[in-house]
Amino acid sequence: MNRGQSDERGAALLSVLLLVAVMAVIAATALDRLTLATRIAGSAATVDQGRAYSFAAEQIALRRVADLVGRDPAKLTLAGDWLGRDFTLPLPNGQGTARLTDASNCFNLNSLVAETIPGRFTQRPGGTGQFAELMTLLGVNTDEARMVAGATADWIDSDSVDGPLGAEDGVYRSLPGSYLPANRKMADISELRAVRGVTPKLYARLKPWICALPATDPVKLNINTLAPEQAPLVAMLLPGQLTVAEARAALAARPAGGYGSSVRFWESGPLARLDPPTDVAEQAGVTSRWLILKTDVTMGDGFLTSVSLIDANGGAPSAGQMPPVIVRRDWGETD
Known part of the structure; x- marks a missing residue:
């Protein structure tokens, strides 16, 4: 009898210990999930606060741009030391910087086409020639530059007919992992990497010189802000x-x-x-319609970057008629 009672006590103790172990695992898992949920909630709050600060920086920048344009709507210069300068944002429990740059001083890939009717794009030969020339001046082989320029124009134009040295559906269908050209305006310069002939090396070389503005007008530089x-x-x-x-x-x-x-x-x-x-002479302008605002906000361990495209004309044909507006916003570093 004593031996039987001892076995029963041992089994009971083992059951209790097993129950405690299970409860400990459940408690540890619950605590871990609670900690994770708390961190996620904190990160979300930090991101929301960072975005609010970025929106505030945009409003400050819009007023700054309005002041710059208001001085002389016909001319935008470096007066005021605004171009490429980091402005400190006084943030509670954090720090931030905002920088304005001229987004007009680049080759707009969408200028390779002309929008003849809404949503219909045809190639602009002059733009293709200028893009090829820019690549040549940057050290790209002339034949390669012409091929890439033609393929890029074909990527954006609305038809499916191969242009001079271009590439349309048939070329991309024959590639591994076949795909089709967009036949629309580029929203970001990273789309250029999908164009036939654009290698990572070529893309890296072109990246500082190109842009994808939401307009198909011929490139118009600002010779007063160009370095x-x-x-x-x-x-x-x-x-x-x-x-x-x-x-x-x-x-x-x-x-x-x-x-x-x-x-x-x-x-x-x-x-x-x-x-x-x-028409070519006018491409060297003295004012800028497009500006870029880059905002960096740091709060604790959180870091948020926003890149906002500003239309200094506010959608109007020329500056000074409408207040500047934000037309595009990207979160995080662009590729």
Whole structure:
């Protein structure tokens, strides 16, 4: 009897210990999930607060842009030391910076086409030639540059007919993991990586020089905000006629108050020998419609980046008629 009672006590003790172990595992799992849920909630709150600060920075930037445009709607210059400068955002329990840059000073990939009717895009030969020239000036082989320019134009235009040196449906269907061209405007420059002939090396070379603005107008630079090292963007306007050195000299000799007009620019220094067509001459403008605001917000361990595209014209044909507006916003670093 004593032995039987001892066995029963042992079994009871083992059951109790097993129950305690199970309860401990359940408690540990519940605590771990509670901790995770708390962290997720805290991160969500931090992100929401960071976005609120970014929205506030946008409103400050819009007022700043309105002031810049209001000084002289016909001309935007470097006066006020606003371009590429980090402005500190006074944030409670955190820190942030905001930086304005000129989004007009790049090759807009969507300028390779013209929107003849809403939603219908046809190739713009002049734009294709300028894009190929820009790549050549950046050290890309001439034949490769022409092929990529033609393929990019085909990627955006609405038809399915191969353009000169271009690529349409048949080319992409024959590739491993076949796909089709977009036949619409590019929303981001990363789409260029899907175009035939664009290698990672070529994309990395072009990335600082290209953009994808929500308009198909011909490229229009602001010669009053272009830096001398961005001279290839000016030289591409007249393929084979204007050297990078001449364009750099014209930008370096820019008056303190900027060029008053496109005519003054083309009459300056080494450019005076040129006689560009009117439409090309106007591509060297003295104002900017598109600006980029990059905001970085840090709160504790959280970090948030936003990139906002500003239309300084507010959708109007020219500056000063409507207040500036945000037309696109991206969260996180762009590729």
